[in-house]
Amino acid sequence: xxxxxxxxxxxxxxxxxxxxxxxxxxxxxxxxxxxxxxxxxxxxxxxxxxxxxxxxxxxxxxxxxxxxxxxxxxxxxxxxxxxxxxxxxxxxxxxxxxxxxxxxxxxxxxxxxxxxxxxxxxxxxxxxxxxxxxxxxxxxxxxxxxxxxxxxxxxxxxxxxxxxxxxxxxxxxxxxxxxxxxxxxxxxxxxxxxxxxxxxxxxxxxxxxxxxxxxxxxxxxxxxxxxxxxxxxxxxxxxxxxxxxxxxxxxxxxxxxxxxxxxxxxxxxxxxxxxxxxxxxxxxxxxxxxxxxxx
Amino acid sequence: xxxxxxxxxxxxxxxxxxxxxxxxxxxxxxxxxxxxxxxxxxxxxxxxxxxxxxxxxxxxxxxxxxxxxxxxxxxxxxxxxxxxxxxxxxxxxxxxxxxxxxxxxxxxxxxxxxxxxxxxxxxxxxxxxxxxxxxxxxxxxxxxxxxxxxxxxxxxxxxxxxxxxxxxxxxxxxxxxxxxxxxxxxxxxxxxxxxxxxxxxxxxxxxxxxxxxxxxxxxxxxxxxxxxxxxxxxxxxxxxxxxxxxxxxxxxxxxxxxxxxxxxxxxxxxxxxxxxxxxxxxxxxxxxxxxxxxxxxxxxxxxxxxxxxxxxxxxxxxxxxxxxxxxxxxxxxxxxxxxxxxx
Amino acid sequence: xxxxxxxxxxxxxxxxxxxxxxxxxxxxxxxxxxxxxxxxxxxxxxxxxxxxxxxxxxxxxxxxxxxxxxxxxxxxxxxxxxxxxxxxxxxxxxxxxxxxxxxxxxxxxxxxxxxxxxxxxxxxxxxxxxxxxxxxxxxxxxxxxxxxxxxxxxxxxxxxxxxxxxxxxxxxxxxxxxxxxxxxxxxxxxxxxxxxxxxxxxxxxxxxxxxxxxxxxxxxxxxxxxxxxxxxxxxxxxxxxxxxxxxxxxxxxxxxxx
Numbered sequence: 001x002x003x004x005x006x007x008x009x010x011x012x013x014x015x016x017x018x019x020x021x022x023x024x025x026x027x028x029x030x031x032x033x034x035x036x037x038x039x040x041x042x043x044x045x046x047x048x049x050x051x052x053x054x055x056x057x058x059x060x061x062x063x064x065x066x067x068x069x070x071x072x073x074x075x076x077x078x079x080x081x082x083x084x085x086x087x088x089x090x091x092x093x094x095x096x097x098x099x100x101x102x103x104x105x106x107x108x109x110x111x112x113x114x115x116x117x118x119x120x121x122x123x124x125x126x127x128x129x130x131x132x133x134x135x136x137x138x139x140x141x142x143x144x145x146x147x148x149x150x151x152x153x154x155x156x157x158x159x160x161x162x163x164x165x166x167x168x169x170x171x172x173x174x175x176x177x178x179x180x181x182x183x184x185x186x187x188x189x190x191x192x193x194x195x196x197x198x199x200x201x202x203x204x205x206x207x208x209x210x211x212x213x214x215x216x217x218x219x220x221x222x223x224x225x226x227x228x229x230x231x232x233x234x235x236x237x238x239x240x241x242x243x244x245x246x247x248x249x250x251x252x253x254x255x256x257x258x259x260x261x262x263x264x265x266x267x268x269x270x271x272x273x274x275x276x277x278x279x280x281x282x283x284x285x286x287x288x289x290x291x292x293x294x295x
Numbered sequence: 296x297x298x299x300x301x302x303x304x305x306x307x308x309x310x311x312x313x314x315x316x317x318x319x320x321x322x323x324x325x326x327x328x329x330x331x332x333x334x335x336x337x338x339x340x341x342x343x344x345x346x347x348x349x350x351x352x353x354x355x356x357x358x359x360x361x362x363x364x365x366x367x368x369x370x371x372x373x374x375x376x377x378x379x380x381x382x383x384x385x386x387x388x389x390x391x392x393x394x395x396x397x398x399x400x401x402x403x404x405x406x407x408x409x410x411x412x413x414x415x416x417x418x419x420x421x422x423x424x425x426x427x428x429x430x431x432x433x434x435x436x437x438x439x440x441x442x443x444x445x446x447x448x449x450x451x452x453x454x455x456x457x458x459x460x461x462x463x464x465x466x467x468x469x470x471x472x473x474x475x476x477x478x479x480x481x482x483x484x485x486x487x488x489x490x491x492x493x494x495x496x497x498x499x500x501x502x503x504x505x506x507x508x509x510x511x512x513x514x515x516x517x518x519x520x521x522x523x524x525x526x527x528x529x530x531x532x533x534x535x536x537x538x539x540x541x542x543x544x545x546x547x548x549x550x551x552x553x554x555x556x557x558x559x560x561x562x563x564x565x566x567x568x569x570x571x572x573x574x575x576x577x578x579x580x581x582x583x584x585x586x587x588x589x590x591x592x593x594x595x596x597x598x599x600x601x602x603x604x605x606x607x608x609x610x611x612x613x614x615x616x617x618x619x620x621x622x623x624x625x626x627x628x629x630x631x632x633x634x635x636x637x638x
Numbered sequence: 639x640x641x642x643x644x645x646x647x648x649x650x651x652x653x654x655x656x657x658x659x660x661x662x663x664x665x666x667x668x669x670x671x672x673x674x675x676x677x678x679x680x681x682x683x684x685x686x687x688x689x690x691x692x693x694x695x696x697x698x699x700x701x702x703x704x705x706x707x708x709x710x711x712x713x714x715x716x717x718x719x720x721x722x723x724x725x726x727x728x729x730x731x732x733x734x735x736x737x738x739x740x741x742x743x744x745x746x747x748x749x750x751x752x753x754x755x756x757x758x759x760x761x762x763x764x765x766x767x768x769x770x771x772x773x774x775x776x777x778x779x780x781x782x783x784x785x786x787x788x789x790x791x792x793x794x795x796x797x798x799x800x801x802x803x804x805x806x807x808x809x810x811x812x813x814x815x816x817x818x819x820x821x822x823x824x825x826x827x828x829x830x831x832x833x834x835x836x837x838x839x840x841x842x843x844x845x846x847x848x849x850x851x852x853x854x855x856x857x858x859x860x861x862x863x864x865x866x867x868x869x870x871x872x873x874x875x876x877x878x879x880x881x882x883x884x885x886x887x888x889x890x891x892x893x894x895x896x
Contacts, residue, residue: 024527031424034416035433038503041496042440045451052454100347108341109348110702117348119622120355126618127358127611128557130584134591134607138361147592158354165351178738182802184700186752186809187728191340196755201742219444222559222584226592246446246560253450254564261454268447279442283435334722 046272053269056262062270066232066248072259076267078234082149082243085236086228087218089153094160095210099199101161102168102206107194109169118166125162132158133223141227149235149242152228156220160213167209171202204285211282215275221246245271358611366605368598377605383570383586385594390602392609394570398487398580399610402562403555405491405576406498411548413495414502421503422510423532434507441500449564452493457484457565460492465577480577483567488576490566494558498551505550509543509628510536539628546624553617557610559584583610648673648843649694649813654708656686656693658701663689665867667708671813671860676835676844678858678875680851682890685864687847691815694845695730696723713812728756731806731842735818737798739790739805745772745781748790748801752809767808775804776834796827803834807842814838816846820853832857851891855879863887 060075067074101121105114136155141147175198183193199206221244224230229241230251245267252264369377373390380391421433461484468478478488513536521535537544567579568589583606594600649671656664664686671677679687692698693706696717710717717726739748747754749768758764768785772778777800781788790801799819806814816835820828835844835857848854854861855875862872863884871878871887882888 020527020530024529027529027532028424031416031420034413035420035425038413038417038440038499039436042436044455045443045447048451048455049447097347097350100344101351104344104348108344114348117351121351122622123615123618124351124355124358126553126557126614127355128559128584128614130557130559130587131358131362131607131611134365134587134604135358135361137591138365139357161351161354165348176738178734178736179740181697181700181732181734182738182740182805183751183755184697184724185695185727185732185734186755186805187724187726188752188755189724190337192336192755194340196751197740201740203742215442219442219446221444221446222588225588229592246444249450250446250560250564253446253453264450265454268450271444272447275442275444276439279439283438 049265049269049272052262052265053267056266057269061263061266065234066263069257069260074263076243076245076248076263076270078231079243079245079248079267080270082228082231082235083218083245086149086152086156086224086242086244087214089150089238090156090160090217091210091214092157093153094157094213095164097157098161098164098210098213099168099206101165102172102209103194103199105165105169106172107190107198118169121162121165124158125166128222129159129220130222130225133225133227136223136227144239146239147227147229147241148237148239149228150238152224152242152244153238155223155227156217159217159220159223163213163216164209167212168202168206171205171209172198174205175201208282208285211278215278215282218275218278219246219271221250362604362608362611366601366608368601369605370601372598373602377602378609381572385590385596385599388596388598390598392583392602392606394572395581395583395586395606396609397572398490398566399556399582399584401576401580402487402490402494402566402582403552405487406494406555407548407552409491409495410499410502410551414499414547414551415506415544417499417503418506418510419532419537422507423528423536434504437500437503440496441504445497445558445560446564448493448497449561452489452561452565456493457489460484460489469577476574477576480573480575482577483579485565485567485579486577487566487573487580490562490580490582491576493561493565494555497558497561498555501554502547502551505547505625506540506544509540509547509625512543512629513539542624543628546621546626546628549617549621549624553614553621556617557584557614559588563588583607645675646673647671648675648712649845650709650711651694652709652711654690654693654710655706656689656698657703657705659703663867664693667869669862669869669872671843671845673843674839674841675860676839676846676858677860677862678854679845679847679862679864680849680854680890681864681870683849686867687864688817689867690864691732691817691845691847694813694815695727695732697727697732699723728752728809729812731809731811731814733799733802733806733814733816733819736822737795737802739793739798739801741789741791743790744786745788745790745793745801746785749804749808752805756809767810768804771804771808772801774807774838775800776830776837777801777804794827796823796830799823799827799831800834803831803838807838811842813843813845816844818847818849821849828853851879863890865890 060073062075062080063077064073064075065078066076101117105117108114109117132155136151136158140151140154144151179197179201180193183197184190188197224244224247228244228247230247231241231243235242249264249267249271252260252267255261369390373380377390378392378396380389381393382389382391383394384390417437421430425433461482465478465482465484465488469482472478517539518531518535521531526534562582563585566582566585568581568585569579570581570586571578573580587603587607591600591603594603647670651667651669651671654664654667655662667690679690681687689698694710694712694717698704698706706718708718712726712729715721715726715729740751743751746768749771750764753764753767769778772781777797780797781793790798793801820831823831832853835846838844846858858875860873861875861878863870863878865886871882871884873883878887879891882891
């Protein structure tokens, strides 16, 4: 009977030895362990937000302005509205500029100059938010002579522009070139093609980018500290200091009063729900196909 | 159109015999189209989007201009000693930024030490080990971690993390590792250690998502060629993936550092805000971003404000350099461009 | 000499040269394309046939670093002198290799796109043109029920290509350029497009690029053979395929290269 070739090979090539298998198993456990370790704070943060916050989110919280120290009750209605107002200003400034710059990068900027812009956008994206606050203070607050909603909006818009422009560019580049050609072939001018064909095809992707930028700045506190500044009352003037949800959370969290701590948790819960809802909505919409039907 | 103008050398085309009649342009008379201004409109549009792109350049220019021009006063008063002085005394108009620089660096390094192994572990697990159905949810969860605002991390740290540290972790550390000098003094809870931990939680998502990105960029062939040699899965990851992706992973780590350096709110809430340099991680500290956050709107006097803006300028320049370095490293892997020069 | 006495010139090309950067893609092409007939352009891959048709409606210049010299006249339109490119393209329809309907638009909007985006807004007239164009493209009966409901991208490959033809016809061009319109289609869909070409050439000057010689023989009255950026031979299709005067044409026709 001829020698079994498999048996021979077992002699020359040793089976994966014990030590290597143990190392492999240990590393697998370590990796899985690190996933669990990372998930703990996530669960803890959300758990505490719900646990501490849910009891305090009530009708009064959502409709009333803060009460003076020592009085129970009151709410953050003005801060929620103020955040919405500041974010509206930020979007009105940031979204057009961001999308415009994204269009430039995708449709005209496939060259050295485009690379310079891309690079600068990445630099701007990395600027610490507190520094953006200083800049907005310098160009808006100093010019106006006082803190204002406008200053807060400008600060947040500066943070939105680079994110929106880079995602817009990415989404426009995903649109197949054959659609641009089809449009040119019909005698449609370049600007019309860009707006009505390319941008329209990429709409859902561009909206995703805008929503992500929005969610990112919605919770920003540092750039609002000395721009929007905060306010105990309602304000809907661009010219006046304005309350914002993250600012209010900060102020209440570092205060010594239990009642305020309770409200800080409630505010945080409201804020996180708003952000998580918008991020997940975008995630789901995106997974259903960025470019619906494009091939 | 003269017949003689037709030059079709050596070719027989449908050459009309008796003077070619160019076909009449009749079809378009049926519908009249506005000539939509064509070139002018195109140029206007180009100009419009170009100015949006230039706005990005302008903003970065403006950031630099604002920071440099408004910090002149402080720069002239203290010069380079500003960054070496330990005394921050607004009442005496004496400003030295070293405690903030120290606090920023120590809290960021502490965060990196804690976060990097975890982040790489998470990335390795999600890309190489986890069952396929788990990948999406895991990636989503880490993304969620990144979406939580800084101020909420701060809130959570004040009321959950800090008491935990004070009651359990710090006494334990002091008892067993106190001899290092890093863990001594009264356990306040609040301080450098709390800052480092909360910062670590915040940068894990960034580092792990970039690591995941560069690991996916490593080609399947690299993996298979190592597996074909009879390697275990870990050996494949180590030799086939991590080795090829190391420059990009380094980039992700540095990007995390950039984020940590500029992080403001959560740190301001737990680091203790005391401008002193202490060896122990239990002691309170202060960071560059925190001092701006706390003192900017109350800064009275031009020199005080100017000093704070100079801190901002230093912070901006450092994060910019760190971010650029990180970008280059990440690009070297994902685009396969000048990998060797940066590795 | 085999020109028909009544044939008008649809497209007149003189000394056309085209470049991509420093590479010359077309060298000194001169030819007269007969109006209201189909002319096929054949030749091996990379011979410049696509570039040639893309020069006729100035699509060539949308590619970076591309350049053209020479003269092209379509009717009274001097393509390269004093006419804006978008104006030229409105008079010259183009159908591409791969069907490319606008994915976010309904069937109706796809056909109407060329007119709407050029500023045409008469609704009743638009309805009429859309219907006519779809009928001309022999697509009307198949889709008239979901004109506004279905996206252009939801149709089958052959239907998509006919939709693209309808879209090109809606702007009422004089010339229809087709760049390998059937190369991505199955034989049945290809057959439908060929039938369509037969009907269309009663109204339009058609230039069709194809790598399929049977197709050229079936649909076109005239055929031009391109090789390495030059027009080697241009004649009645019949003659090209039966007794070409050039050795190289014969080699290609008989499958000796390419």
